[in-house]
Amino acid sequence: MQEATASQVSLTARHIDGLIEALREDGYTVVGPTVADSAIVYDEIASTADLPEGWTDMQQPGKYRLSRRDDRALFGYAVGPHSWKKYLFPSSLKLWSTERAEDGALKIEAGPEEVPKYAFIGVRGCEMAAIRVQDRVFAGGRHHDSDYMTRRESAFIVAVNCGQAAETCFCTSMGTGPAVESGYDIALTELLDEAEPRYVAEAETSIGAAYLQRLGAADATAQDAEAAQQVVEKTVASITKELDTDGIKEMLYGSREDNRWDDVASRCLSCTNCTMVCPTCFCHSVTETSDLQMSSFEHTRQWDSCFSMEFTYVAGGVVRDTTRSRYRQWLTHKLGSWIDQFGTSGCVGCGRCIAWCPVGIDITEEAAALRKSHESSPKEVEDAT
C-alpha cells in the first residue's frame, strides 16, 4: 500500500453510508460486520449504523469476548467466527434435483438458485488472502465450481487495512496482512486521531474508482496518507504470535509418526469447530433429501470436515479412525500439502481456529512443537525410505 497518494481520497462515516447506499441502489446485497450473539458476525447491512461502532474483540486460545472501545471506530476489531466464505461458498447450497416418473425414468436438473450480487464491507488482509486461496481451490484447477465463480466474479470488495490485531493473529508470519495486498475494489484505512473516525480510501479497480468518484470526496492530504501508513505499521508491531513457515511442508511430511500427534489428540475433541471457522477450509459433501413418495429428490452441498469419522468412510471401514490421524490430516494439509496441491499455504494467520477451539489448541504451538521434535530427532524417517 505504499503507492502514490494521488488516488487516495479522504472519507468520513457519512461517505461510507453513501457508498453502502450507492451499492444497494445498484443491486448489490451489502454485507458487513454487525454485533449479534455477543460476537461480530457478517450479515446484511443497510448503513454504518449496523456496523460494530465502538466495539472490539478480545481473543485468546479458546476465548472470544467483545468489549467497548474508547473511540467510535467502525472497524476496531480483528476477526469473528464468520468469514466471507459463507457468501462465496455457502454452508448449504441446493445443487440439483431428481424427479422419478411412474415408469422409473429419471429427470435430473441442475438447480442454480438466483445468485445474489454481493458487496463485502470490511474485508481484512488475511480475509482477502483467504478469498485468493479459495479462488485457487474452486477456480484454479482442472475442474471448477461454477457457483463459486459466479459469486466471486460479481462480488464488490471494500477491504480494510487492519488497525486492530488480536492476540491470536499471526498474519505477519503468513505474509497476508495486516495491509490488504490485492483483489479488492476499494481499500480503507481507519484513522482514529479525532473524535470522528476518518478513512483514507483507495481503489484498485476502475469500478472501485468510479464509486469513490460518485462520493465526491476530497483527495487525502499527505498527512492523512502518512497516518494511514502508520496505522498498518502500528498493527504490525502489535502482533506477537508467530509461525515459522521455513521448510514447513518438508518438516510436516517428515513428522507423520511424531508423538506430538498423540499429545494433541489427547486434547482435541474432534468437534470440527476449527474447520467451520477457517476461511479457507473447503471440504464439503452433497446430501440427498426426498419426499415421502420417493419420487422427488433434492441434492444439497454442505460444509463437511476432515474431523468427522464418516469423512474417510470406504467399503472396508474408516481410513482416519483416530483423532490423532484426523488432527494430523488437518494440520498437515493446512500448512503443508496445501502447498503441493494449490501452490500456496492453506493458512492465512487469522487465528480463528485458535480462538474458537473449545479446548484452546493453538496451531502455531502445535507446529512449533512438531518442528522442535523434528529438529532434535535423527533423520531416520527420510533415510528409512
Place this chain on the structure above:
Amino acid sequence: MNPTEAIATTEASGDTVPSPWVVRAAWRELSDTTSLEIAPADGSTPRFQPGQFSMLYMPGIGDIPVSVSAYSDDGKALVHTVREVGAVSAALCAMKAGDWLGVRGPFGNGWPVDAAADRDLIVIAGGLGLAPVRPAIQQAIDDSGRGGKTVVFYGSRSPSALLFRDDLLQWAVSGVAEVRTTVDRAEPGWRGNVGLVTSILDRAAFDAESAVAFVCGPEVMMRFAVFDLLSRGLSADRIFLSLERNMHCGIGLCGHCQLGPKFICTDGPVFPYSEISDLLTVRGL
C-alpha cells in the same frame, strides 16, 4: 483467475450433476457381484480410459464410485461390476434391464497401457480388483503391434469367487496372455494353486528389468505385491497401483479422497509406486 478460460472447461456434462442412464443388461458374475451394462439415456456414446471410475447414483439411496470394467460389445455402453457391500451397491446389484440410474464421470486418470507398448505387462489383481484392470488387459491384448507379453496373476478368496472366468479362460486358451490364478481356500474339485497371489509370481517368466506392472486389489495385498515386484528388480516408477479412498465429488473439489498431497479422484486413482511409496506405509493417512 481467468474467467473465460475457466468457464470453457466448467461444464463437461455430468461432472457435478448426474446424467440419466439406462441399464441395457444386468447379469450375476458371482453370488455377491453383478455386472451392469449401462448407456446414456440420450443415446450419446460414452467414452472412458481403462482404470477410470464413474459415480453411480441411485435416487433415495446414494452414490458410489465404481470403476468401468468393459465396453459393451457394440461400444455404446459401459459395463460396471459391483459387489454388494452396502446400501447403494446392494441396490445396484438388484437392477434389471430398463431400470434408470444417474451417472457422473468417468473420472480420474487411467492405466498407462502405452507404457507397456514394448515391454512385458504384469498384472496382479486380487478379488474385485480384476474389474478396474480388465479393460487395460483387453486393450494391451488387442494391440497387435505390441512387443512384450502379457501375464495376469489373479487371486481370490475361493474358486467360486474367481471373477470373469470366461475372460481368464479365453485369454489363456488363445494364448494372448499367460494367466495364473490362485485362491486363499480351495473347494472340492479345485486343482489349481492355493495361497496368496504373491506366492505364484514365479509361475511365469517375464523380463523383470524392463516390465511394467499394474496392481489392483485390497491395499494390503498391493503392498505385498509391490514388495515382491521390487525385490524381483522391477523399477518403482513402472509399478502402477489403483487406490481407493472415499471418492465423493470425483473432480478434486470436495476433499474427501486425499492421501497426503494427492487427490485420489483426479491425480489417480492410478499412481506409479514411486510417487506414493512414503504415503502407503503410514497408517490412517
